[in-house]
Amino acid sequence: MAPVSPLFRRDRATGDDAPGVTGPARVDARTKNLTKRLTVGDVAIIDHADLDRVSAEALARCQPAAVLNAARSTTGRYPNLGPQILLDAGIPLVDDLGPSVMAVREGQPVRVDGGAVHVGGQLLAEGSVQDAATIEANTAEARAGLGDQMEAFATNTMEYLRQERDLLLDGVGVPEVRTEIDGRHVLIVVRGYHYQEDLAMLRSYIREYRPLLVGVDGGADAIMEAGLQPDMIVGDMDSVSDRALSSGAEIVVHAYRDRRAPGLQRVEELGVEHVVFPATGTSEDVAMLLCDDKGAELIVAVGTHDTLVEFLDKGRSGMASTFLTRLRVGGKLIDAKGVSRLYRTRISGWQLFLLALAGVFALVVALAFTTFGQTLFGLSGAWWDDVVNAVRSLLGIAPDAPTT
Numbered sequence: 001m002a003p004v005s006p007l008f009r010r011d012r013a014t015g016d017d018a019p020g021v022t023g024p025a026r027v028d029a030r031t032k033n034l035t036k037r038l039t040v041g042d043v044a045i046i047d048h049a050d051l052d053r054v055s056a057e058a059l060a061r062c063q064p065a066a067v068l069n070a071a072r073s074t075t076g077r078y079p080n081l082g083p084q085i086l087l088d089a090g091i092p093l094v095d096d097l098g099p100s101v102m103a104v105r106e107g108q109p110v111r112v113d114g115g116a117v118h119v120g121g122q123l124l125a126e127g128s129v130q131d132a133a134t135i136e137a138n139t140a141e142a143r144a145g146l147g148d149q150m151e152a153f154a155t156n157t158m159e160y161l162r163q164e165r166d167l168l169l170d171g172v173g174v175p176e177v178r179t180e181i182d183g184r185h186v187l188i189v190v191r192g193y194h195y196q197e198d199l200a201m202l203r204s205y206i207r208e209y210r211p212l213l214v215g216v217d218g219g220a221d222a223i224m225e226a227g228l229q230p231d232m233i234v235g236d237m238d239s240v241s242d243r244a245l246s247s248g249a250e251i252v253v254h255a256y257r258d259r260r261a262p263g264l265q266r267v268e269e270l271g272v273e274h275v276v277f278p279a280t281g282t283s284e285d286v287a288m289l290l291c292d293d294k295g296a297e298l299i300v301a302v303g304t305h306d307t308l309v310e311f312l313d314k315g316r317s318g319m320a321s322t323f324l325t326r327l328r329v330g331g332k333l334i335d336a337k338g339v340s341r342l343y344r345t346r347i348s349g350w351q352l353f354l355l356a357l358a359g360v361f362a363l364v365v366a367l368a369f370t371t372f373g374q375t376l377f378g379l380s381g382a383w384w385d386d387v388v389n390a391v392r393s394l395l396g397i398a399p400d401a402p403t404t
Contacts, residue, residue, distance in 0.1 A: 020113030021092065023065040025104045031055040032218070032239055038062040043110045045101055049075050051082030054192050060089040066112045072096045073130060074138040078149055083135045097127035153323075160321055163257070163280050168328050171293040175275045179232050179250045182295035185211035187302065189219035189230075190284045191239070195303030198336040199226045202300070211300065214291065216284045219303065220244040234290065235283040237263025245270055252276075252290065254283045281321025292329045299329060302336045 021043070028034035029047040035058040038044055044064040048055060049071040059067055073083045073095050086093045094115050104110060104119055111118040115129045128134065166172035187206065189195060199222065205211075206228070215223050217235030221244050224230065230249040233240060237253060245251060245267065251274035255261035259278050267274050279286050284304050291299055304322075326333060368377065 020111050020116075020118075021065040022109060022111045024107045025110045025119075026064075027102060027104055027106055029102065032058065035059060035062055038064055041065050043068060043112065045070070045104055045110075047071050047099075047102055048073070048082075050077055050080045051086075053081040053085060056082035056085035060085055060091060063089075064091060066092040066094065068094050068097055068101055068110075068112065068117060068127070070097050070099055070101050074135070074142060076138070076142050079139045079142040083130050083138070087130065087132065087135060093130040094127040095130050097125040101125045101127075157323060160280060161324060164321075164324075167279060167289065168324060171289075173278065174290055174293040175252070175277050177232070177250055177252065177275060177290070177294065179212065181212060181291055183297050185209050185298045185300065186214055186291045186296040187211040187300045188214045188216060188284065188287050188291065188304070189223050190216045190301070190303035191218040191222050192303030195219070195222055196226075198302040199223075202302070202336055205300075211298075212291075212296075214287050215240070215244065215249070216287050220247075220249065222303070234277070234287040235263070236261065237266055242270060245272055250275075252286075254279065254286050256280075281325065285321045285325035288325050288329050288333070292332060296332060299333045300336055301333060304335065 023041045023043040025045055026034055026038050026042045027045040031046050031048050031051075032055065034044060034046060035055075038059070040063045042062070042064045044059060044062070044067045046067065047070040051069065051073040067086055073093060074080055083093055083095075092112065094112060094117065097117060101117060101124060104124070108119060115127045116123055117125045117127070161168065167174070187202070189199065206213075212231045213223050213228055214232045214234060215221070215230040217233075217237065218239040219235075220230045220233040220240050224244055224247065230244065230247060232250045232252060233244060234252040235254050237245070237251075251267055251272055253261050253264050253267055253274050253276045255264070255276050255278040257278050257280055259276065261276055261278075264274075264276065277286055277290065279289070284301075288299060288301070368374065
């Protein structure tokens with residue numbers, strides 16, 4: 001979809017016709033929390049440096065009137081994809097508005113005119129409107145700095161390896177769980193890149209192999225949205241619903257190395273059985289390490305990270321744990337994105353048409369050898385002769401003379 005031009009709507013605060021877009025504010029420094037309550041026509045106010053692809057796609061699905069970012073949507077650290085996704089969706093993005101914009105009250109009418117943000121008829125903040133030219137320039141600048149990022153990644157990887165050497169090499173610190181994993185296929189679902197497409201593509205695999213279903217935080221809700229039941233939920237519990245936590249799945253709370261776990265209190269208040277897994281790194285990596293240590297035969301990953309840009313989306317610390325975890329899991333890990341793309345391109349519409357045509361031909365041949373089919377073809381031939389003679393009569397063409 002092409003970018004939209006500024007709209008003109010009646011300002012809800014003043015009742016006057018005013019340039020720009022107007023809508024109720026939805027404010028949250030954490031984009032994934034904001035999208036849970038963001039609806040069509042709202043003005044999303046975020047504080048998200050280097051707006052990543054997953055967050056931008058979640059915002060675009062909500063169709064806000066505009067997205068206002070207190071931070072820079074592209075800092076130059078790496079060529080992130082978020083701003084381009086919003087541009088393609090026709091959603092205005094105003095960047096680098098500063099911390100004052102985060103003080104807007106939830107639900108307060110906000111008017112956005114170019115890079116200017118007005119609240120209660122007063123100018124609150126001014127930022128930079130992102131368009132094709134600015135996004136291209138920011139992306140080019142970010143690509144130029146990739147070398148520095150890769151050097152920092154190498155340093156951070158060594159630090160992570162030093163901290164988690166025993167866990168990565170010997171599985172020290174992996175908790176005991178009641179779920180039987182040994183010898184089974186495991187499907188780990190993260191609410192990330194193309195997770196819905198991947199889950200849809202894997203339905204036949206799930207029916208045939210009945211893998212253990214592991215949801216990483218909000219991935220548990222993605223499993224339930226697909227009509228399935230999670231067997232285990234792993235994460236810091238910041239983006240998973242109470243419904244999923246109470247579904248009967250085993251709960252593994254991801255904690256920091258000092259055993260601090262922000263999500264532990266919530267789980268305890270719900271009164272659900274759980275274990276704590278202290279480890280550095282991301283929750284999706286913790287889930288993979290757990291399943292690998294407990295003897296999973298195969299790990300299929302849905303919505304996880306595997307490309308350079310996706311690794312960079314996680315930040316340098318997330319990159320290190322993700323990279324080393326995949327080295328640790330090795331040949332057990334299969335990424336569902338590759339499988340779904342392969343299946344999408346194996347059968348074309350033209351091939352399906354030829355297959356259907358072959359089926360019809362086979363049916364006709366089979367009917368030709370039955371009494372019913374021969375009678376049907378005879379009646380069809382007589383009907384066709386009647387149609388041809390009727391058309392000839394209308395056109396004044398004499399019917400064919402009988403042959404002797």
